[in-house]
Amino acid sequence: MRRIIPLFIITVSLFGCESSQQVSQDPLEQKIDSIMSKMSLTEKIGQTAQRGTSSRVKGALSEELKTAVREGRVGSLINVMNKDFVDELQRIAVEESPNGIPLIFARDVIHGFKTIFPIPLGQAATWNPELVEAGARVAAVEASTYGVRWTFAPMLDISRDPRWGRIAESPGEDPFLASELSAAYVKGFQGDDLSDPSSMVACAKHFVGYGAAEGGRDYNTAIIHEPLLRNVYLPPFKKAIEAGVQTFMSGFNELNGVPVSGNQFLLDQVLRQEWAFDGFVVSDWNSVTEMIAHGYCADEKDAAYKAARAGVDMEMTSQSYDKHLQELIDEGKLDVNQLDRMVRAILRVKFRMGLFEQPYRIDNEEVVLSEDHLKKAKDAALQSIVMLKNEEDILPLKTSQKVAVIGPLANAPLDQLGTWIFDGDQDDSVTPLTSLKEKLTANRVKVAAGLDYSRDRSTAQFSSAVNAAKQSDIVLFFAGEEAILSGEAHSRAHINLPGAQEELIKEIRKKTKKPIVLIIQAGRPIVLENILDDVDAVLMAWHPGTMGGPAIVDVLLGDYNPSGRLPVTWPKSVGQVPIYYNYKNTGRPAREESFVGIDDIPIGAWQSSLGNNSHYLDDGFRPQYPFGYGLSYTSFEYDNLKVSEDSLNSNGELKVSFELTNTGVLPGVETVQLYIRDHVGTITRPVKELKKFQRVVLNPKETKTLELTLSSSDLKFYNAENEFVLESGQFSVFVGANAQNTMKKDFWVR
Ligand code: GLC
Numbered sequence: 001m002r003r004i005i006p007l008f009i010i011t012v013s014l015f016g017c018e019s020s021q022q023v024s025q026d027p028l029e030q031k032i033d034s035i036m037s038k039m040s041l042t043e044k045i046g047q048t049a050q051r052g053t054s055s056r057v058k059g060a061l062s063e064e065l066k067t068a069v070r071e072g073r074v075g076s077l078i079n080v081m082n083k084d085f086v087d088e089l090q091r092i093a094v095e096e097s098p099n100g101i102p103l104i105f106a107r108d109v110i111h112g113f114k115t116i117f118p119i120p121l122g123q124a125a126t127w128n129p130e131l132v133e134a135g136a137r138v139a140a141v142e143a144s145t146y147g148v149r150w151t152f153a154p155m156l157d158i159s160r161d162p163r164w165g166r167i168a169e170s171p172g173e174d175p176f177l178a179s180e181l182s183a184a185y186v187k188g189f190q191g192d193d194l195s196d197p198s199s200m201v202a203c204a205k206h207f208v209g210y211g212a213a214e215g216g217r218d219y220n221t222a223i224i225h226e227p228l229l230r231n232v233y234l235p236p237f238k239k240a241i242e243a244g245v246q247t248f249m250s251g252f253n254e255l256n257g258v259p260v261s262g263n264q265f266l267l268d269q270v271l272r273q274e275w276a277f278d279g280f281v282v283s284d285w286n287s288v289t290e291m292i293a294h295g296y297c298a299d300e301k302d303a304a305y306k307a308a309r310a311g312v313d314m315e316m317t318s319q320s321y322d323k324h325l326q327e328l329i330d331e332g333k334l335d336v337n338q339l340d341r342m343v344r345a346i347l348r349v350k351f352r353m354g355l356f357e358q359p360y361r362i363d364n365e366e367v368v369l370s371e372d373h374l375k376k377a378k379d380a381a382l383q384s385i386v387m388l389k390n391e392e393d394i395l396p397l398k399t400s401q402k403v404a405v406i407g408p409l410a411n412a413p414l415d416q417l418g419t420w421i422f423d424g425d426q427d428d429s430v431t432p433l434t435s436l437k438e439k440l441t442a443n444r445v446k447v448a449a450g451l452d453y454s455r456d457r458s459t460a461q462f463s464s465a466v467n468a469a470k471q472s473d474i475v476l477f478f479a480g481e482e483a484i485l486s487g488e489a490h491s492r493a494h495i496n497l498p499g500a501q502e503e504l505i506k507e508i509r510k511k512t513k514k515p516i517v518l519i520i521q522a523g524r525p526i527v528l529e530n531i532l533d534d535v536d537a538v539l540m541a542w543h544p545g546t547m548g549g550p551a552i553v554d555v556l557l558g559d560y561n562p563s564g565r566l567p568v569t570w571p572k573s574v575g576q577v578p579i580y581y582n583y584k585n586t587g588r589p590a591r592e593e594s595f596v597g598i599d600d601i602p603i604g605a606w607q608s609s610l611g612n613n614s615h616y617l618d619d620g621f622r623p624q625y626p627f628g629y630g631l632s633y634t635s636f637e638y639d640n641l642k643v644s645e646d647s648l649n650s651n652g653e654l655k656v657s658f659e660l661t662n663t664g665v666l667p668g669v670e671t672v673q674l675y676i677r678d679h680v681g682t683i684t685r686p687v688k689e690l691k692k693f694q695r696v697v698l699n700p701k702e703t704k705t706l707e708l709t710l711s712s713s714d715l716k717f718y719n720a721e722n723e724f725v726l727e728s729g730q731f732s733v734f735v736g737a738n739a740q741n742t743m744k745k746d747f748w749v750r
Contacts, residue, residue, distance in 0.1 A: 031356075032347045036340065038099055043072040044343045045325045047101065048308075050282060050316045052078030061085050072097040073322065075314060075346055076104040076150070076282075081423065086147035086361060094359050102350060102359035108420055109151040109189075109200065110169060111135070113142035115373040115546055116417045116424035118384040119486075119523055120155060120181075122542030124172045124567035125630075126383035127671045127693055129184035135380050136188025138373045140200040143423075145368060147361035149353060150201040152249060154185035156236035157206055160580040162568065163216030165490035168419050168523030168543070170211055172567030173580045173627060175232050176690045179239035186243035194246065195354025197362045204240035206251030206284060208266060209233050216577070218489050219252045227683055229255075230718035232582075238275060246279040246349045250312055252287050259294045261287040262303070267311030280313040280345035289318040300324060308334055313342040369428060374547055381544040381551030386564035387631040389538040394515050396558025396633060397474065402444045404468040405433055406508070407478035407501065408451040409521045415454070415480070418543025419487025419523055428546050432478055432519070435553035446472050454482045455499040462504055466511045475508055475516040476556065477535070479526075483543055486523025495574050496527045509534040519552055525570040528624065540564070561633045563669035563695070565738065570625035576616065581627035581739035582686035588613045589687075590621035628673050628690075628738035634664025634700065638672075638743055641735055647748040652712030654747060658735050659705050662698035670696050674708050675734040675742065681727055682719050688739055708735075715749060 024030055036044075051065065051074050068074050069092045080086055086105055093103045111117045117135040118125075126132065136153075143151065158178055159170040171178035182204070191199040209229065213220035224233060237248070248271065250261040260266055261283050271277045288307040289300055297303040304320035305328050315321045328334035350356065367373070387395070397403065409415060413429035436445055450465030451458070469475045479501050484490065496502060497520075509516065518535040520526055521543055528538070539562070541552050554560040569580050594611030598618045601610060615621035637660070644655035662668055674692035678685040692708045710733065716726045728749045736742030 028348065028351055031351055032344050035099055035101070035347060036344065039343070040098070041326060041329070043098055043101075044339055045321060046071070046073035047075035047343045047346045048314050048321045048325070048339075049074050049319065050076040050078055050106065050314050052080065052317060061088060065089070066092055069093050069103065070096045072099065072101065074103065076106055078106045078316065080105055081107070081146060083146055083361070083363070090147070090359050101347070102355035104150045104201070104350060104353070104355070105147045106150040106152065107143060107148040108153065108422060109139045109143045109148060110153045110155065110420040111139075111418070112377065112421065112545060113139045113148070113423050114368045114425065114428065115142060115377050116421050117377050117380045117545045118548070119168045119418040119543045121168050121170055121172060121523065121567060122384035122544060123380060124177060124181055125386050125540075125542065125564040126380060127177065127565050127567070128383055128695060129180045131380055131383060132181050133184040133188035134376050136185045137191065138376055140189050140191060141198045141364070142368045142373065144198045144200055144361065145364045148200060149355070150203065150247065151189055152203045152205055153189065154182055154202065154240070155205050156182050156240065157211035158233050158236065159211035159568070160578040161211070161213075161216035162495055162524040162571065163491050163493060163574065163577060164211065164213060165218055165419075165486045165492070165523070166210070166488055167568065168486040171236065173569060174567065174582065174690050175235040177567060177693070178236040182236040182239045183243035186240050186245045190244060190246070194352045195358070197354075197358055198364070199353070201246045201349060201353060202240070203247040203249050203282065204237050204245045205249035206253075206260070207237055207248045207271070207281075208251065208260060209255045210251040210253045213253055216491050218491050222253045222255050224255065226722055227718050227720060230722060234270070241275050241277055246352065248277065248279070248281045250281055250283050250287060252284050252290060254294055254296070259287070259291045259296050261312055262291050262296055262306040262310045264310040272311060278345065279349050280342070281311055282314040283307065283312045283316045285316050286318040288312060288315050289320050301327065304328060305334060308338060308342065313345050377545050378547035378551050381541070381548050382554060382560045384542055384544060384564050385551060385555050385562050386540040386566055386629075387538070387555070387562040388540055388570070388625055388629070389532070389535070390631055391536045394474070394536045395517060395556065397556050401473040402446065402471070403436065403440065404465075404472035404475045404514070405436060405445060405447045405478070406450045406465045406468060406475055406504070408449060408454045408456060408499070409480045410447070410449060410476070410478035412453070412482070412521075415483045416521055416544055416548040417546065418483050419490070424546065430547055430549040432549040432552045435549040436476075439553055439557060450504045451499060451501060453499070454480060454485065454497070454501065457500045459500060459503065462507050465504060466508055469508050469512040469514050472514065475512075475514050476519060477505060477508070477516055478519050478521065479505070480521035481523055481526070483523070493574070495524060496530060502531050505531050505534050517556070519556075521548070525568055527571060527573055529573050532624075558633060561666055561668045562630065563632065563671070565628050565630040565671045566625055567627070569623045569627045570629070572619045572624045576619050576623065579623050582689050584684050585687050586614045590615040595620060622740070626738045626740035628671070629740070630738075632664070632668045632670070634662055634666040634668035636668070636670045636698070636737065637661045637663045638736055641743040641745050643733060643745050643747050645747070647750050648712055654710045654733070655707055656710060656733055656735065656745075657705060657707040658743065659703055660696055660698065661703040662700055665700050667697065667699045670698065670737065672696055672706060673736060673738065673742075674710075675739065676710070676715060677732040677734070678715065678717070678727065679730040679732065681717070681729075685717065688734060712749075
C-alpha cells in the first residue's frame with residue numbers, strides 16, 4: 001500500500017528556468033531515486049522486459065540472452081529451471097550490467113513446487129485459509145531453492161462456469177471465500193519478510209474478469225457491469241493488496257470491450273488511484289501483443305503504447321516494449337515520466353525482496369519433498385475431499401470387505417497431480433492403488449482398471465473389471481479426468497465423465513449389483529446425471545496432488561472423517577450452467593410448490609399453466625449439490641438461531657448465535673456458514689451472500705454455542721454509482737451447512 005511519504009520540493013533554477021524535483025524522505029524511495037538517476041533509457045526499458053521460454057530453458061544458455069542481461073536489457077526471466085543458468089545469469093546481471101540491477105526469476109508455482117498440493121479449487125474445498133497459507137509457504141521454500149523468487153499465483157478469478165478449464169485453478173464462485181484464500185496465499189508465498197531468500201513474491205492474477213469468459217470458452221469475452229465487477233470479481237484482488245501482494249498480472253480477456261492488458265480504468269483508476277497499489281503489473285504471456293488480435297491495437301507499436309499508457313509495467317515474453325518504447329518516447333507519444341513510474345515500481349519490489357543485498361539463491365535441497373511437506377500436502381488433500389453421497393452409510397469400508405479397484409484414475413500418478421504442475425514429478429505421487437495395497441491384505445484387493453485412461457473408449461477390459469467386481473464385496477471406481485482435460489485452454493462443452501467411464505459403471509451395476517463407491521479426481525464439478533443412481537457413494541477428490549492416494553484411502557477406510565465443502569455449485573447438467581448460489585431473485589423466482597417438471601405436464605396442457613417462473617422444465621432450478629455442501633460420517637444439527645437485536649446496534653454490529661450439535665457417533669468437522677440477504681436495494685441484491693464461515697470440531701453428542709459478529713461493513717455493497725454503501729431496510733441472516741440448507745432470522749438496518 002502507498003505510504004504517506006514526506007516530500008520536500010527543492011526548487012532550483014537552471015539556466016533561468018525553474019524546475020522542481022521531488023525528493024522523498026523515504027529511504028526506499030531514495031534508493032530508487034539514486035539508481036534511477038544513473039540508468040540510461042535503454043536500461044529503464046530493459047527493466048520492463050520479462051524474457052523466457054515456455055516451461056523450461058532447454059540446451060545451453062544463449063549468448064544473445066546473456067548479452068541482453070549484460071547490457072541491462074532484461075528485468076526478469078521466466079521458466080529458467082536450471083540452477084547453474086540461474087546463478088550464471090544473476091552473476092552477469094549483478095557483476096557485469098551497467099548498474100548491477102538483479103534479475104527476478106519467475107515461475108508458475110500454483111499449488112506446490114515439487115510437493116504438489118491439491119489444485120486450488122480443491123484447496124478451496126477445505127475452507128481452511130490457515131492450511132492454504134501453509135501450503136503456499138511450502139511451495140515458496142521449495143521453489144526458492146531453485147532461484148524462483150516470484151510466482152504467478154494466486155489465481156483469483158471468480159468462476160461460475162465449470163466448462164471453463166481454469167476453474168481448476170480458481171478459488172471458486174464466491175468472493176468472500178476467495179478473498180480469505182487470497183490473503184492466505186499471499187501471506188504463505190511472501191512470508192513475514194519479503195527479503196528472506198525463501199520468500200516468493202506473489203502475483204494476483206488475472207486482473208480481471210477472466211473467469212467470466214463467455215460460454216466458459218477460455219480467453220473469451222467478458223462483459224461485467226461495474227457494480228457486479230466491484231461486488232463479485234474485484235474483492236479477492238483488493239484483499240490481496242491488503243495482504244501485501246507485490247505484483248499483479250493483467251489477463252488475456254477483454255472486459256466490456258477493452259482488453260484488460262490495455263485497460264486504463266482497471267490498471268490505473270482502480271489499481272493505482274483507488275487502491276494505491278505500489279507494486280508492479282506484469283502482462284500475461286504475450287497478452288500485450290495479443291491486443292492486436294483482439295482488434296484493439298493496430299500493430300505492436302500501438303500495443304506497446306496502449307499497454308504502457310494503461311499501466312502494464314512489465315511485458316511478459318512478447319517484446320513490443322523492447323522494440324517500441326524508445327520510439328514512443330522520442331516521438332513524445334509516451335511520457336518518459338510514465339516509463340519512470342513503471343521502472344520505479346519494478347525496482348521498489350526488487351529492493352523489498354532484498355535482491356540488491358542478497359541476489360543469489362540459497363540451495364536448501366533437503367527441504368524439497370521433506371516429510372513435513374508431504375504431511376502438509378496430505379492434510380490438504382484430506383481436507384479437500386468432499387463426500388457428495390453415501391447411501392445407507394456404505395462408507396467407510398468395513399474391515400472385512402473385499403474391494404474391487406476399478407477405473408482409470410486408481411493408479412494415475414501424473415493425473416492426480418492436476419493442472420499447472422511444471423515441477424511436480426509423478427514418480428513422487430502415491431496413488432490410491434498403492435495406498436490400498438499398503439493398507440489392505442492382498443486377498444482383499446482385486447484390481448482391474450477396465451479403462452487405461454479417462455478418455456479411453458475401449459470396452460476390451462470391461463469383462464475383467466466385471467469379474468473383479470463379482471469376486472469382491474464392493475467396487476471402488478476411480479473415475480475422473482486426466483489432468484490435461486482441465487487448466488488453460490482446456491474448456492469442455494460436456495462435463496460428464498469422459499471416455500467410456502459411464503458405460504463401465506453401468507455394465508458393472510447391471511452385471512453384478514455390487515455396491516459402487518465413485519471416487520472422482522477431476523479439475524471441475526462433473527455432471528453425474530447419467531450414473532448417479534448407479535452408484536451408492538460419491539467422493540470428490542479434485543486432483544489431490546502428490547499425497548492424494550493416502551488421503552483418499554484414509555477417507556475410504558474411515559481413518560479420516562471427510563470435511564470438505566463445495567466451493568462451487570455442482571450442476572445437474574451442463575444445460576444449467578451458469579448456476580451459482582448468490583443469484584438474483586428475479587421477478588418470478590422459481591418455487592418448489594409451483595414447479596411442474598417436464599414429465600408432469602399434462603398432454604395438451606394450456607400454454608400458461610406451468611407455474612411461470614424462472615426454471616428449466618427438464619432440470620428444474622436446483623443444482624445437483626449446492627455451494628458449501630458436503631457430507632460427513634457423523635451428522636450435525638443446527639438450532640436456536642438468535643440475533644442480539646432486531647437491528648444493527650449503534651456500533652454497527654449484530655451478534656448472531658446458534659447451537660451446533662454433533663448428533664452422530666464419530667468426531668467430525670463442520671464448516672458453519674453465515675449468509676446475509678439485503679431484501680431491497682437501489683440495485684437488486686443476491687438472495688444470499690456468504691459473509692462468515694468457521695470450521696468447528698465436535699465430538700459425538702457434543703453441543704457448542706457459537707457466536708459470529710456481523711458488522712455494518714459486512715452489509716455494504718457497491719451501488720449503481722459505484723459507491724460502497726450500507727442501505728437501510730430489511731435484511732436476513734442465514735446460518736447452516738450449505739447455501740441451500742439454513743436457518744433464518746430477519747433484522748433491520750435503520
Ligand atoms: C499463461 C497463463 C498465466 C501464467 C503465464 C506464465 O498463459 O495465463 O496464468 O502465469 O502464462 O506461464
